[in-house]
Amino acid sequence: MLNGTCYLPSQLPPSIRCPRNEKAVTNEHGEVECDCRPGFVYYDGDNTCYEPYTRGPCLPGYVIRVSKSRGSRGVYILLAFLPQ
Template sequence: MKCIISVLCLILMIGEILTDNNNATQNSIGFPEIEENESLKNKDDRQPVFMPATCPPNELYYPGDQKDDWICDCRPAFLYHPGSDSCWSAYQRGPCASDEYITLPKDSVIPVCVKNPCGVDTYVIFNGRCERFGSITACAHLYPVVAAVGVNATTLEVDCVQLNLQSRFGEDRPMPPNQHLIPCQRGSKNSVNNKCDKKNN
């Protein structure tokens, strides 16, 4: 019985290897995500999809306005770094030296490495103190809203980010109040490569 199962597994693996990229995309398993930035939604309200077999790490498969128009790009609050051709979480080490983190200057589309004032990856200055990403105690003042220290996907600044405690399957996700929306996600691969809609910038 073990031999039959091993042979079946081998056949499935060979089939996957021989499948070309288009078929791999069509047959890939994807997990729907919610577009956090309302102004980036497409006209048919199609959602970005997490497809690890199709997109590189830290990227989602984003829909365009045409039925077959899809492209891989950075997740919200991640920055595209051309030197490494990868997306990295803002205010974390990424491709930088051990005492630095990656951030996006306000006057640039290319992220840079800067000295982390806290000296430890995943710690950032928030309200004058070094706080760890994901800390809910630093955002306790927002109770009953459950929030944690993170990167605001719209402004790319360290902030209290409302946590989504709901399932990704069929349930609405609440949007943080007073979120200022921008038409093109700063720091994304499309932004760096000048593929954003200029009239909305």
């Protein structure tokens, strides 16, 4: 509910639309929040969702990969490595 009006996630006003690679989901309290799209993982270093094994926030020549999962929402710790 926003200003007394209920919206489907796809109908949210542009001012509260989710960032790139994220989608609006309903949490356990019935509130709409943004979460990573399927196949993407959250990197808390810059509060962004990335596709694994792409450059993401890494320097040129490096890619992001999943190290291990933590938390109930599938939040991941991401590491950079130089491809062989």
